[in-house]
Amino acid sequence: MQRRFQHQTLKNLFSVLHQQQDQILLRKFSYSSSVSNSAETKVQQDETAKCPYHQQKQEKILTFDDLPGPKGLPLVGSLFDLMRASNGIQNYFSQLVGDYGKTVKIKLLNKRMIITQDPDLANEIAKQDEGRETLEPARKFKVERGLPQNPVESYNYEDWYDMRQLYNIAMRPEFVQNVIIPQLTELNSEFLQYLTKNLAYDKEKDHFELQNGTRVVNRYTFNSVVKVFMGAKMTDEAASKLSYSIDEFVNLVVVFLDNILKLQNGSQLYKLFKTKEYRDMENGYELGLNRSKECIDMFDKGEYAGKPRMKELIEERASKFQDNKDKQLYVNVVLSSFLMAGVDITARTIVVLMYRLATEKEFQEKLYQETVEVFGEPTLDELTSENGLTITPETLKKLKLCRAFADESLRLNHIIKSTSTRQLSKDIVASGIKIEQGTTVMFLEDPARYQQWVKKSTEFIPERHERGSDLAVPKTFSGPFGKGARKCPGERVAFTEIYFALINLARHFRLSHSNGNTLPPLNETTTLGYLDMNKYHLYFKPREHLAEYFEQLKKTQAKH
Ligand code: HEM
Secondary structure, three states: HHHHHHHHHHHHHHHHHHHHHHHHHHHHHHHHHHHHHHHHHHHHOOOOOOOOHHHHHHHOOOOOOOOOOOOOOOOOOOOHHHOOOOOHHHHHHHHHHHHHHHHEEEEEEEEEEEEEEEEHHHHHHHOOOOOOOOHHHHHHHHHHHOOOOOEEEEEEOOOOOOOOHHHHHHHHHHHHOOOHHHHHHHHHHHHHHHHHHHHEOOOOOEEEOOOOOOHHHHHHHHHHHHHHHHOOOOOOOHHHHOOOOOOHHHHHHHHHHHHHHHHHHOOOOOOOOOHHHHHHHHHHHHHHHHHHHHHHHOOOOOOHHHHHHHHHHHHHHHHOOOOOOOHHHHHHHHHHHHHHHHHHHHHHHHHHHHHHHHOOOOOOOHHHHHHHHHHHOOOHHHOOOOOOOOHHHHHHOOOOHHHHHHHHHHOOOOOEEEEEEEOOOOOOOEEEEOOOOOOOEEEOOOOOHHOOOOOOOOOOOOHHHOOOOOOOOOOOOOOOOOOOOHHHOOOOHHHHHEEEEHHHHHHHEEEEEOOOOOOOEEEEEOOOOOOOOOOEEEEEEEEHHHHHHHHHHHHHHHHH
């Protein structure tokens, strides 16, 4: 036991030393690049020094130290404030911007961090530097097992781009038309059926109440990723063959992702020895990968490849790798990561959207009318048939209000206020601020903090997304999916799912909730915000074309 411990400790020390070596290499690398950068900067400075306008402008360049922000304690900086933030990390950062202004500095141990709500600064940084903060605990997990690292698990100087190319396949506009929409439209009736199965009639109030709401949306988002990437429907029969339930899978992923972030922002002890938190994360990651693989293998066969699916497109891209990478291993890691990253966050977003729809009674009718204009009157068949309503890229384009409604819901109540976290791979000057290599920059998008750029930013106004609106959100804003080379590769899959869910809801039901005419508040004490479906209840009234079907449902429920 003693010897095992010593061996393990030595191994850990060795691995920390390795990491330190990595850091030295990183510094060496960035030193040489900053040498060439500074040579270029010198030429530019010589040029600009001749011009009085630039002389004046140059004087205004701020450094990290010039930025406002909390003073923090010696050595640890603001670490304890962050750990104590009872209202959640997101709100802590947002509060800093409220207290100190649009761009704030903060120190966490030896980490320099800038939080900015300034879209112009964020945009300039994203254009100049693709560096991202590495998720060190997840990186360690992958390196120890010789598994391909995701971009966010690689250092900026490593080759993360090859892997990212595989992810980017899901963002290509032609695949939205040829893969995402045709695959997801076949889940329209399934979404309505899961919903219906979980509606319980309340005789007194004469409406149906949604039970197990989280389970319904988790299932929809899980099935959506499986459909787009593997081309298969995860029917109840198929799901029963998995060694786990889909809810278990989602919970597992939520916990281990949260553990990664806690380790990342915590004491860093896990780098010296495997702390309990690290071991929990490790077990969760291992299980998450195995369970994803189990699901992928289930639909690996050619029979599901009849209609274009993402799997083959990703494999085709991997076949272009230049070196001797194990291509299939890369593809498997990408497919598993899409499944792990794509379920919970989209589910939480759809929950918020449902409550938003239930809050906006007037819009419910307008959205309904728009779907009638585009698809005709709704029918029971859309609920009971195998695939439901057929939505095509062409019909989708016509649903302008539905799109604006979904866009506005995501803008105003998105569940993660800090959309991107960059770590600069070189020194840069952006919007008059000199930011040094290694600084972490968080792009914040909190409607309560950006009135300066977006009129009536805290109000729900879908019309602001119409062309030419003077309430428009400037293009420099990234929205909830982040920006630049690191943005969410699942954006188009997620948005299509959200969009389809909205169309189906508006077409078949009238919604309301237990918080009257106000959207229930989001709980933001966890890393990702969420709307508590147990606390606030969601009610459904089927539209007229479903009346008979739901009368039957009432009778069946009454019997039980
Ligand atoms: C409403 C739903 C979603 C939101 C708000 C969201 C948001 C984000 C954000 C903010 C990032 C980090 C971007 C950055 O660092 O700049 C991200 C990364 C990522 N997202 Fe999403 N996402 C959503 C849905 C999805 C879906 C459905 C999938 C999969 C199909 C997915 C897959 C990923 C992956 C794989 C990454 C990591 C990319 C990398 O490491 O380079 N996401 N997402």
